[in-house]
Amino acid sequence: MKRDKINIIKTVVKMIKECWSLIHQHDKWYLGINLGLIVISGALPAVLIVILQRIINRLQSGGYEFIQIFQLIVLYIGINILNFCLQEVYNYYNNNFSLKFNKFINLKMLNKSMQLQLKDFENAEIYNIIKRAQSQGGASVVNYLKSVFNVIKEIITIGSTIIILIHFRWWIILLVLIVPVIKCIYTINFDKKWYKIRIERTDKERRAWYINFLLMTGNAFKEIKLLGLKKYFISKYDQIQSGIINQDITLYKKLTIVSIILGLFDYFITGYAFTYTIYQGYIGIIMIGDVNAYTDCIYDIKSSIENVFSQINQIIQQSLYVELLFQFFDIEVQKDNSVIGIGEINKIELKNVSFRYNNNYAIKDVSLVIERGTTIGLVGENGSGKTTLTKLILGFYDDYEGEILINDIDLRKINKTSYTKKIGCVFQDYIKYETTLRENVGFGEIDNIYSDEKILNAVKSVDLKEGIYKNNGLETIIGNWFGDKQISIGEWQRIAIARALIRDADLYILDEPDSSIDIIKQKELIDMYANIFKEKIGVFISHKVDYVHLLANKIYVLELGRIVEQGSHSELVKNGKIYKKLYTECKKI
Structure with missing residues (x-):
């Protein structure tokens, strides 16, 4: 007492x-x-x-x-x-x-x-x-x-x-x-x-x-x-x-x-x-x-x-x-020891990278190299570690084992602001901002939020329906919290993609970017993605294995946080087990 x-x-x-x-x-x-x-x-x-x-x-x-x-x-x-x-x-x-x-x-x-x-x-x-x-x-x-x-x-x-x-x-x-x-x-x-x-x-x-x-x-x-x-x-x-x-x-x-x-x-x-x-x-x-x-x-x-x-x-x-x-x-903030700024991303290399959630490995001994002009595909069942791997590449976690090198420099030593400025990403759980179309797209490159030309180019590149913003243009409030322009999930996803595209990025990561896009538009979007990834570094994540090979030079198959198969589409269809199974199942649908 x-x-x-x-x-x-x-x-x-x-x-x-x-x-x-x-x-x-x-x-x-x-x-x-x-x-x-x-x-x-x-x-x-x-x-x-x-x-x-x-x-x-x-x-x-x-x-x-x-x-x-x-x-x-x-x-x-x-x-x-x-x-x-x-x-x-x-x-x-x-x-x-x-x-x-x-x-x-x-x-x-x-x-x-x-x-x-x-x-x-x-x-x-x-x-x-x-x-x-x-x-x-x-x-x-x-x-x-x-x-x-x-x-x-x-x-x-x-x-x-x-x-x-x-x-x-x-x-x-x-x-x-x-x-x-x-x-x-x-x-x-x-x-x-x-x-x-x-x-x-x-x-x-x-x-x-x-x-x-x-x-x-x-x-x-x-x-x-x-x-x-x-x-x-x-x-x-x-x-x-x-x-x-x-x-x-x-x-x-x-x-x-x-x-x-x-x-x-x-x-x-x-x-x-x-x-x-x-x-x-x-x-x-x-x-x-x-x-x-x-x-x-x-x-x-x-x-x-x-x-x-x-x-x-x-x-x-x-x-x-x-x-x-x-x-x-008083929550301890990890000190940022990153002192090296980078102007571009030309190469990403992971060496024996492992990462734990609550002492359980979500990623285990992953090694891969991606260079400019190369696009990789990450495929696998839900919970296989695809999204966690992209978070590591994005620099969201520092407490991993192994090495992540950007242009042969340890990612932990690189200034995160300079690094993320060169990345465009569409997350699987992307945000639906209940605000104007200008802000929804402009948030992707905040310095260009008042550049109508850049925002409209990004909007048109994803073929967003013009009727959505016909009356009020870029000031149209999307969603029904503060406005009355409710749109479909597919249209929300197009806006999320436009938000990534407005960035002049060296690395583009697209996590299930086609999950809510109609089949008729898939071919059109694949051509657009291919054009985006050209001379860039691309990471494409999708469950729809049937067309990942149309974008990816190399495909990595993950299972329980490990890379269990890797190679080109033809190599994996011929020699792979999991990829071949996923591909065959997609073709049946």
Whole structure:
């Protein structure tokens, strides 16, 4: 238990420092301005109590000119106005800051995500950290420091009112502390348990979100409707959410019972302190102004102490959640030791390359050479390692065994930006950007996104239907999220191919680029691909083995991550087993 308390304190101190540093990066004046306003706001309640005490006492005792009392009234009203204005300025300043800081954090998170590697997103533990961080953002940091500032403000209020009350009965101060202290200890333990439960059920909440996504976005509507999966998914969602809600209700029930017991005890103690103070006024030991001042002090101290403990509980709880944001920022980014820039890609060579997913080999002892003017075909069943091999060639993974050489230079030493600029690729799971046609194609070469000629040439080269963009041209919004131009899967794939073609690349990788293209257009596309690959390096991946040989000089057959057959089409049909089987099956279709 003692170690847990030490760890909590360390976490809180660390998070305050981290948040302080992060905010200071964005605005050097924010912390100073807030502290100044808080010190003034924290001291004003005690000042108002003293002024009102003197006004009432002077009225009771008599012997004062009204002008003397009126001066105190003006001062009292003036300080209230000052307090109001300070609060409004404080709120305005903080609201403005929060909006800008939230943008700052979101940009920082986006930049961080782009520094990560593909393997980080494929790691369930790291991906959970990423998802948790997404739920935090800049608002969590600002709210966290606001809680810290509120504690400082309340402590100043407590200190200044204690100075007033200590002249009356010091033991009343201790009396009003009893319940808030007990409540604080209980709430800290409750919040720790609550946090632990939230972390443990992250996976369940992600599953519930995923089901919600499937049912609400429309992407899976046709298949869910056809297969009658609606009831199944709704039942699953209900089951997950019911489990989460039942956990929450059980915790809230315990919290409510304890809160009621402590609340009743608190009212009894406060009632006694109030009664004692009023009685002292009744028997003439203190004046009416004193009674008013001391009862106000009792209320303010009690209220401020409760607020302090409440804010401390929030700080402890928020520390655990804000820590999730910094866990994301602290994800280790692999240092880029690549210092060699390349202007072109003339040769790619893999020497005994192996790669593991979760300690299982996805690629094993692969060796091959591709030179400019050569196109290779990668064929094999699903899960044979074709796509993983292309990811390695693209430089998405660095933790492989063996060597990948680009122009006889180790790929790990090559600047990735200079390398990927010379690559055009159509992934099997290409992105359907719900944006303009200009951006959909122009993303392939962002420097040419406003070059209508280049974009239109790429669009026409894949024979995209002109009717799709006839009315609004390149500014036509594709998809139905933000526009109303929904297109077929085949047309989406043509756009993805155009996105790759707009690049002046030396290496083109096409992963199942014909999977959604009608058979009539295949011959036309094959001629286009052949023209693209001319004097370039081409990697063509397809399950349709019947025409890979029309593009590839050499074909590699993969099975369980290994190259099991290689050669020309005629050699493989004659001597190969797997390729011959795949080719024969394609011919039968």
